[in-house]
Amino acid sequence: MRTVLIDIIAGARPNFMKIAPIIRALDGRKVAGGLLRYRLVHTGQHYDARMSGDFFEQLGIPHPDVNLEVGSGTQAEQTAAIMIRYERLLIEARADLCLVVGDVTSTMACAITAQKLGIAVAHVEAGIRSGDWRMPEEINRMATDAVTNWFFTTSQTANDNLRRAGIGEERIFFVGNTMIDTLLLNMERLRPPAFWQDLSLEPGGYLVLTLHRPSNVDEEAHFGRLLTAVRDGTHGLPIVFPVHPRARKVLEALGINIQGLHFCDPQPYLEFNYLVRHAKAVITDSGGVTEETTVMGVPCMTLRDSTERPETVTIGTNEILGTDPDALRAALERLFSGGWKKGRIPEKWDGHTGERIVIVLEGLLPR
Known part of the structure; x- marks a missing residue:
């Protein structure tokens, strides 16, 4: 069977801690003979040493295979620049899947661009909602999930949100929280x-x-x-x-x-x-x-x-x-006064979310 190429999209500081466990799991499966390969695409939505550069070194993320270098601008300017440059990349070197994380502008822009070219989209951290349309991130979440094929979720609440939107159970995968994978791995x-x-x-x-x-x-x-x-x-x-x-x-x-x-x-x-x-x-x-x-x-x-x-x-x-x-x-x-509540850790926030995502993708993509 042929190898399968996944574009992993990162554009802003919150993305890096979310993609690191997925990259680590993909690298591990490749060593074991897995067929999934990835291309790390940095859109350049945020790029300076304080806001993103340190994350590559500290979290063991490889340097991007592609940097779209979109830079700063209004939301519309950034969205347009990301879509134009990512479309050009996909036309020149097509991927089999576009994997996006979180809710930044890069997430929405790359998901829409890939889907318009007939490339499947997987959304990590799908289904979360604040209900507040004044937040740009809420618009990004809704637009991304509207064009997503496979939904990787962090909570039962996110699962319920997707079900209410008419998403079938066969497309929803409750895997946990990749950001917590990164935190637990680096705690010491x-x-x-x-x-x-x-x-x-x-x-x-x-x-x-x-x-x-x-x-x-x-x-x-x-x-x-x-x-x-x-x-x-x-x-x-x-x-x-x-x-x-x-x-x-x-x-x-x-x-x-x-x-x-x-x-x-x-x-x-x-x-x-x-x-x-x-x-x-x-x-x-x-x-x-x-x-x-x-x-x-x-x-x-x-x-x-x-x-x-x-x-x-x-x-x-x-x-x-x-x-x-x-x-x-x-x-x-x-x-x-000592009256703050004691918390618990939510289900599947256990440090193994990246591995679960890759196992699901291995079952989906070679077909």
Whole structure:
């Protein structure tokens, strides 16, 4: 039988930790005589050392076979550039399957492009929904799943979402969470950032803050109130804030200086998760961070009105607070009084998701 070529698409920082276990599993099966091969396609949606470059080295991801180098731009500009350049690649060197992960612009753009050329699409992290159409990621999820052939899911909730959309059971594969594969594999490799000693940080003696969504950071006065609420509620503990480029622009305009709030650049994978693992709590508006805190048993407060990962709330350590600074103050009071809930790890978040995905693909693709 002939070998089968899978395009693995990565475009932004969250993608790299999700593709690493799949690549590792494919490499292992190749050594054992498997027929699946892959071509790693980096769209270039994010590409600088802080936002993506470190991930290749730290997570053992091979350098991309192809970099589309689309660069920055509006969502429409990025989508168009990715589709044009990926289409050109597929016409010149066709793949048998386009495998996309997550919900970034690259995921949607490459899935649509492949499907229009008659190439099957597999979506890892399919079926998750926040119900909030104001989030670009929600549009990406819905558009991607609309053109997907095979759906790899992280939870029973995602399975239910797909069933309600009319997807047949034979196309849904509940495999678990590849991001957790990466976390568990690297747990003992996590290492403190360079500023750990300079800030006199101690396990359980600081909080981690990550904010980047427009609803939290774009309006200066609201952003300032959130930061003040963090300061007021953390009992003088240091707050480490790896600053996303979007938030940095607003911070510079605010000229804010809050004692105990320490700004730093976005951290590489191993350093960031070391900070999370040893924090008293995490305050975030990220989806992926809530999954990592759930597995590490770290209290997590999400400053959003909805989540596409409800299992982190119903099973894990996460709570959805909305964007009201007063709600954050109340949650911090509960944290410091010892009233935060204990979480559990969701089903199949066990470190073997990448292997399960490859086993399924081996059963599907050679046919």
